[in-house]
Amino acid sequence: MELGFTTAKDLLEVLFVPLSAAMLALLWPAMAARRRRSNFEDLISRELAEAAPYAGDFDGPWHTHLARRFLHEEILGHPVDNTDFVLSLEPELSYHLSQMWIAYTKAQKTTNANQPSQPHAEQFCWHLRQTAHYLDQKHRSDLVKTVAEPWAALVRQEYPNAKV
Secondary structure: OOOOOOOOHHHHHHHHHHHHHHHHHHHHHHHHHHHHHHHHHHHHHHHHHHOOOOOOOOOOOOHHHOOOOHHHHHHHOOOOOOOHHHHHHHHHEEEEHHHHHHHHHHHHHHHOOOOOOOOHHHHHHHHHHHHHHHHHHHHHHHHHHHHHHHHHHHHHHOOOOOOO
């Protein structure tokens, strides 16, 4: 029984090229998703590197020391619009980031209602530290030292008995 493959070229044309194209078609979405996740983690790391609290003479609640907004915050703040993407992230990262920004938003609301925001400050700092630790391990950055610790010091300054 002859298969019709007389040369290596015949084998390549009939089997290898179509199988390679099929494998590429199957793996391309996974490779693209992995690249998007990696780019998003890089973005988060770069944005958090700029999220250290304002250190000048600035009187106000702890959360007012963050003067800028971030793209990753906006994306995670609207999970319904970005469900597939948010769910494709590492669960540890997406959980801590979303909880960190939820605590930040709650602190803004309680301060506007003239209520203390110490529990929210503690939650913000804890989730920020977890996020920074995750990104430090993955991207060899120093976010715990340059961002998380200054926020914890600021919160301890405002709430001396805070557990941060």
